[in-house]
Amino acid sequence: MPDQPITQPIEPNETAFFMALMNHLMQGSMIPKVQVERSVGPIIGFFLAEALSAAMNEEVEMLCPEFPIRKTRLGESENNQSTNIDWLMFSRDKHELLLVELKTTDTSYRHEQSEVYLALQDTIAKQNSAAFLIDELQAIASASQESGKYRHVMTLLAQGLSVHEAELPHKLSQCQRARIIYIAPKISKPSNWPENNDALRWFSFGDLPESIEHDFAEHWPAVRGSLVTLDTLSRRIRNGEVPGGQAGKNYRDLLSFEELLERCRTSGSAIVVGLMNWRTELPAMTASQLRAKTYKCDLATGGVGKKLERNWISGDQFLKQVNALLG
Numbered sequence: 001m002p003d004q005p006i007t008q009p010i011e012p013n014e015t016a017f018f019m020a021l022m023n024h025l026m027q028g029s030m031i032p033k034v035q036v037e038r039s040v041g042p043i044i045g046f047f048l049a050e051a052l053s054a055a056m057n058e059e060v061e062m063l064c065p066e067f068p069i070r071k072t073r074l075g076e077s078e079n080n081q082s083t084n085i086d087w088l089m090f091s092r093d094k095h096e097l098l099l100v101e102l103k104t105t106d107t108s109y110r111h112e113q114s115e116v117y118l119a120l121q122d123t124i125a126k127q128n129s130a131a132f133l134i135d136e137l138q139a140i141a142s143a144s145q146e147s148g149k150y151r152h153v154m155t156l157l158a159q160g161l162s163v164h165e166a167e168l169p170h171k172l173s174q175c176q177r178a179r180i181i182y183i184a185p186k187i188s189k190p191s192n193w194p195e196n197n198d199a200l201r202w203f204s205f206g207d208l209p210e211s212i213e214h215d216f217a218e219h220w221p222a223v224r225g226s227l228v229t230l231d232t233l234s235r236r237i238r239n240g241e242v243p244g245g246q247a248g249k250n251y252r253d254l255l256s257f258e259e260l261l262e263r264c265r266t267s268g269s270a271i272v273v274g275l276m277n278w279r280t281e282l283p284a285m286t287a288s289q290l291r292a293k294t295y296k297c298d299l300a301t302g303g304v305g306k307k308l309e310r311n312w313i314s315g316d317q318f319l320k321q322v323n324a325l326l327g
Helices: 016-030 036-056 111-127 132-142 147-161 165-173 217-228 257-270 278-284 287-292 315-326
Strands: 060-070 082-091 096-102 178-183 200-203 253-255 271-274 295-299 312-314
Touching: 016 036, 016 217, 016 257, 036 060, 036 082, 036 096, 036 200, 036 217, 060 132, 060 147, 082 147, 096 111, 111 178, 132 147, 132 165, 147 165, 217 257, 253 257, 257 271, 257 287, 257 295, 257 315, 271 315, 278 312, 278 315, 287 315, 312 315
Parallel strands: 096 178, 178 200
Antiparallel strands: 060 082, 082 096, 253 295, 271 295, 271 312
């Protein structure tokens, strides 16, 4: 029986810009003084509620990015200096707050910073309530020249919790527990990180789901795929101190044929596919041969290692040739 053509239509690339943008931002991981979490944080935040909902199997709601908290509790000091939680989120299933922190390098985790989160978590547990956050937010606002921005934070909280602003203290009084969630490179996870502790979670970028439910879900693979490259990007690699066994690697992912097709549909010319002498080899391949292979895949810009042009074809060209070959 002759090989059957691939019936799923090859769609035109609609996310090349988004993938190219992520590639551009991720180049900051190799530039001094560039803090990648600041450039990619808003993009991650756009998808984060849906990503954590899928990862934790519960309904997670975004409340506010860069949520301000007092460094000391009211009554302990008159000092209204504040710090920020990367994202304050809410679990509708468990009626708990989520204190979410993003890190993008293996050197950025600091125990001192985690103590601020732990202290807030402990206070919520001791008071069996998070209502004090409203009083503290108002105290910070009263000492700021940007009080209007803090009023906007109140608005975001009310929207996220689906209540009127006047009902915020009562709603938060029902939150008797908070969980701390770190989203950071796998390589940066402390060796003494407590496992099986629901109150203190660590998600590497590879732990985040490959697909999510979102109005713009087609762009999530570009975000996640870029972030996953940070999971193993250590200081030694950044400084060129790569073990000999890794020195020859020149790709980021190994994909099946179907996985590669999906990656090409979402990323197009923003990726390249490894295929030895593809100009002569690809036109002669059958569907069975195509499906049987495992393919090297990498970013077109900012990829790993050196590549010979004759052995790497862009994602959009790969789709075009496969469509012509098997259509």
